[in-house]
Amino acid sequence: MGCARPIDGKAAAAALRERVAEASREFSRKALRKPGLHVVLVGDDPASAVYVGAKEKALHKAGMEGAVHRLPADTSEADLLGLVGKLNADPAVDGILVQLPLPAHLDEAKVLDTIDPAKDVDGFHVVNAGKLAVGKEALVPCTPAGCIRLLKEERGDLSGLHAVVIGRSNIVGKPMAQLLLAENATVTIAHSRTRNLPEIARTADILVAAVGRPEMVKGDWVKEGATVIDVGINRLPPPEEGAKGKLVGDVAYGEAAEKAAAITPVPGGVGPMTIAMLLANTLTAAHAREGLEPPKL
Ligand code: NAD
Numbered sequence: 664m665g666c667a668r669p670i671d672g673k674a675a676a677a678a679l680r681e682r683v684a685e686a687s688r689e690f691s692r693k694a695l696r697k698p699g700l701h702v703v704l705v706g707d708d709p710a711s712a713v714y715v716g717a718k719e720k721a722l723h724k725a726g727m728e729g730a731v732h733r734l735p736a737d738t739s740e741a742d743l744l745g746l747v748g749k750l751n752a753d754p755a756v757d758g759i760l761v762q763l764p765l766p767a768h769l770d771e772a773k774v775l776d777t778i779d780p781a782k783d784v785d786g787f788h789v790v791n792a793g794k795l796a797v798g799k800e801a802l803v804p805c806t807p808a809g810c811i812r813l814l815k816e817e818r819g820d821l822s823g824l825h826a827v828v829i830g831r832s833n834i835v836g837k838p839m840a841q842l843l844l845a846e847n848a849t850v851t852i853a854h855s856r857t858r859n860l861p862e863i864a865r866t867a868d869i870l871v872a873a874v875g876r877p878e879m880v881k882g883d884w885v886k887e888g889a890t891v892i893d894v895g896i897n898r899l900p901p902p903e904e905g906a907k908g909k910l911v912g913d914v915a916y917g918e919a920a921e922k923a924a925a926i927t928p929v930p931g932g933v934g935p936m937t938i939a940m941l942l943a944n945t946l947t948a949a950h951a952r953e954g955l956e957p958p959k960l
Contacts (some may be wrong), residue, residue, distance in 0.1 A: 666920070666921070667891070667919070667920035667922075667923040667924060667926045668924065668925040668926075669733060669805055669920075669925075669926060669927070669928045669932075670807070670813055670817055670860040670890075670892075670925050670927045670928075670932055671673065672813060672927055672928075672931055672932040672933055672934065672936050673931045673935045674934045675812065675813060675816060675935075675936060675939075676809075676850070676935035676936045676938070676939040677935075677939075679812070679936070679939040679940075679942075679943065679960060680721070680724070680725060680938075680939045680942060681876025682958075682960050683725050683838070683859035683939065683942045683946055683960060684724070684725045684726050684860070685791050685959075686946055686958035686960065687725050687726040687727055687942075687946060688726055688781065689956070690946065690949055690953075690958075691726065691957070692821050693953070693955060694949070694953045694955070696728075696755060697726060697727055697728040697777075698721055698726075698727045698728070698757050698761070698945050698946055698948075698949035699728045699729050699753075699755045699756045699757050699758065699782065699911070699945075699949070700718075700722045700727050700729040700756075700757065700758040700760075700941075700945045701729050701730055701731075701732065701750050701756050701759050701760070702715055702718055702719065702729070702730075702731045702760045702761075702762060702910055702922050703731075703732045703734065703743070703746060703747070703759070703760070703761045703762065704731055704732070704733050704734065704762045705734045705736065705738050705743060705761075705762070705765055705766060705769065706734075706735070706736035706738075706765075706766045706893075707736060708764065711762045711763075711764070714762065715731055715762050716731075717808055717938060718760070718938055718941060719731050721938045721939075721941075721942060721943065722776075722945070725942045726786070727942070727945060728755070728874035729756075729758075734746070734747060736766050737766075737829075738766075738769075739947075740768075740769055740770065740773070740774075743761075743765075743769060743774060743946065744773075744774065744777050747761070747774065747777045747778055750782070751777075751778065751782065751818075755805050756782060756784060757784075757945055757948045757949035757952055758782055758784035758941075758944065758945035758948050758949075759782045759783065759784070760785050760891060760941070761774055761775065761778070761785075761786055765947070773873040775787045775788055776788055776789055776839060780802070781951065781952060782948055782952075783802050784800075784805075784836065784941055784944040784945050785805065785944075786801065786802040786803045786804040786805070787804065787833065788802075788945065789879075791803070792833065792837075792838070794883065795838060795841050795842075796841055798845060802944050802947065802948060803838060803842065803942060803944070804834055804835070804838045805936075805937045805938075805941045806834065806835050806839075806873075806894060806933065806936070806940070807835055807838040807839035807842055807845075808838075808842065808940045808943075808944075808956075809931075809933060809937050809939065809940045810842075810892050810894065810933055811839075811842045811843070811846065811934025812840060812936065812940075813839075813848070813927065813932075813933070813936060814846075814869060814890065817890055817925050818869070818890055818905070820846075820848065820884040821843065821848045821869070822846065822847035822848070823847065823848070823851070824848050824868040824869055825849045825851070825866055825867055825869070826843045826848040826849065826850050826868065826869040826870075826871065826896075827851045827853060827863055827864055827866065827867035827869070827870050828840045828843070828850065828851070828852050828853065828871045828873065829853045829854070829857075829860070829864065829870075829871065829872050829873065829874050829880070829913070830871075830872070830874050830894070831854040832853065832873065832915065833936065835894055836852065836854070836873050836897070837852075839871055839873065839894075840852050843871075843876060845947055848869065851863060851866075851867075856860065857865065860884075861881070861883065861888070862885045864880065864884040864885070865884060865885070865886050866886065867885075867886055867889055867900070868886065868888075868889055868890065869889065869890050870884075870885060870886075870889050870890070870891045870892070870923075871892045871894065871911075872891070872892070872893050872894060872895055872912065872913035872914050873894035873895065873913070874895060874913045874930065875895055875897065875913065876895070876897070876913055877895070877897035877899060877911050877912075877913070878897075878911055878912070878913070878914065878915040878916075879895075879913050879914075879915075880893075880913055880914040880915065880919060881915050881918055881919075882896065882915060882917075882919050882922055883918075883922075884919075885918075885919045885922040885923050886922065887922055887932070888922075888923070888924045889922065889923050889924065889926070890923065890924060890925045890926070891914055891919055891923045891926040891927065891930075892916040892926075892927050892932075892933060893912035893913055893916070893926065893927050893932060893933065894909075894911030894912075894930045894933050895912040895914070895929065896910065896912070896929060896930075896934060897910070897911050897912065897913070898910055898911075899911055910929060910930055911929055912927075912928075912929030912932075914926070914929075916928060916929070944946055946958065946960070
């Protein structure tokens, strides 16, 4: 095992959740209602069910109100859009999250763009993506927003640092690059068609891996002293029948830790920050909808 400092996302998330719970109580005193977060789950994808369950528990713990709307896998687009419309119109609802992936017969982009951008706590609506791109106040996707918090706690000012983001999804890679740009980092976005990826990765002061390929980033891809943020969550095949496969990131942790100054472990790094940021976004949306100054979290 190398000498990199593990970045404790679990502790950072717990601290943020405590601040959110306090600010949520304060909001309830002022607005005479709790912040409201509603989650929509279509079908029975087991991973999604686990994520949604965790979100449901977290929202109540944070002093928020809300529910999970569990719909059957064969729900029609009209019915799903109808529920989103109802939540859009409900004044007690501040945040709406439709859990992805949706069953194949449903048009994800259409569903996401039906959500009121002011309630889009996942930050996936084109209006929020556009605002982020032009540097306006926006609801920002939770995972990259969590990564930026961890990075700023670790490195302080990111100005002028070279950040390499591997992955260009709308959920992680692209918004991550935008957030790094907003912090004045020099940003390179790499993806599946990038040539000489190890060479490019080696130039990074900040290396963010959001690919979905177990332990793809090797130790010799990492510059000495770099900060490594591993977004990947991959389950390896189980060693024997009936057992559970190990959870690993997109970075070969042991090797990368030999070179990096700091690195997020999997699990316990980026993952816990995602739900904490979802709660923070809900609180931000609730304040904006009530015309209140958002709390500093
Ligand atoms: P995605 O599949 O939408 O995007 C993957 C990206 O990786 C693509 O842009 C693709 O171009 C790039 N890529 C694929 N193969 C590559 C290769 N060989 N070399 C370089 N780039 C390559 O995935 P996503 O939704 O962005 O998620 C990425 C990972 O992050 C997944 O493991 C996912 O489970 C994880 N994730 C974690 C959290 C969290 O809360 N920690 C949240 C979202 C996603």
